Amino acid sequence: MKNALLEQLLADRAVKRQVVLATDLDSGAGQLLYPAEPTAADEPMMAAARRAMRADKSGIVELESGRKVFLHVYNPPLRMLIVGAVHIAQPLSQMAVLAGYDVAIVDPRREFATPDRFPGVSLIDAWPDDGVDAFAPDRRTAIVTLTHDPKLDDPALIKVLRSDAFYIGCLGSNRTHAKRVERLTAEGFGEADLDRLRAPVGLDIGAKSPAEIAISVMGQITEALRRPVPRGDGVAAGVAAE
């Protein structure tokens, strides 16, 4: 690898740019690809890099020319923003750290968001919409709202729905969620936006305790990350085919 290429790769990573390093295994020649960016050329190696990036899986691809190329995916770190320093947030934040996420919790209520309750987790002492702005969610971000208080959850969701977050989960019953959908619709969000919300939050595994609920949420986030459902037309095409 050329030293200049290594320096560029490190610079990309420092600003959390999604990058794939393509290395020709015969010649050793390397090239940085940015398949997530709009300027990405439409060619087979870029398409392969895009698939690898989405699956977060590095590996060898064989191009038609017979060249064997190793695609090394350098995705930015996984991150999680939890809205509400409530009881469930305690086991959820710890499990997320174990799974490799950088975790932050936003809650303006200081008596909830204390370092004693959340060791090793960033605490954002702000109103949730400002907290979302400060966190700057990207496509490697999962967001979970846990307050089920519209005063706190809604301002966060209004911001989050305009981000690329790969997962948005909202605590609250079906009834709570129906009202939430009404309010967000009034804010101008359409069906496609609101379909991104996973509510009631978590996989249906009969979870009861805060830790069990955290497991169901972590399971759902993991599924969204590792087995993503294609957005928009991908889903519609599947339905239409039936």
Next chain:
Amino acid sequence: MTNDAVKQEVVEHERVLEKAAEWKAAGRGVALATVVATWGSSPRPVGSQLVVEEDGDFVGSVSGGCIEGAVVTEARQTIADGQTRLIDYGISDETAWQVGLACGGKCEVFIEPIE
């Protein structure tokens, strides 16, 4: 394991590249080894990296300690001759009796100089 230790493990491969740049900037010969394929049970996933400098110091890992010694030896060859290497390690390899993966897995490691 504490959360901090887990985080260390997660971010470990990220520091490998920084180390490569650091050694290079200090004027040392540097080679980078990357796991490019695995078969069966293999202790470190594809993309795991190890960086080696000319005296044999290394950072990172490409296995659970089974083949690091052999990889460092090859990497020092690469630093010396500037040639890339693509090497299979595992039970089907003839060298398995000396350097094999105890888990019975196989992996392919690409070694390249930082130029």
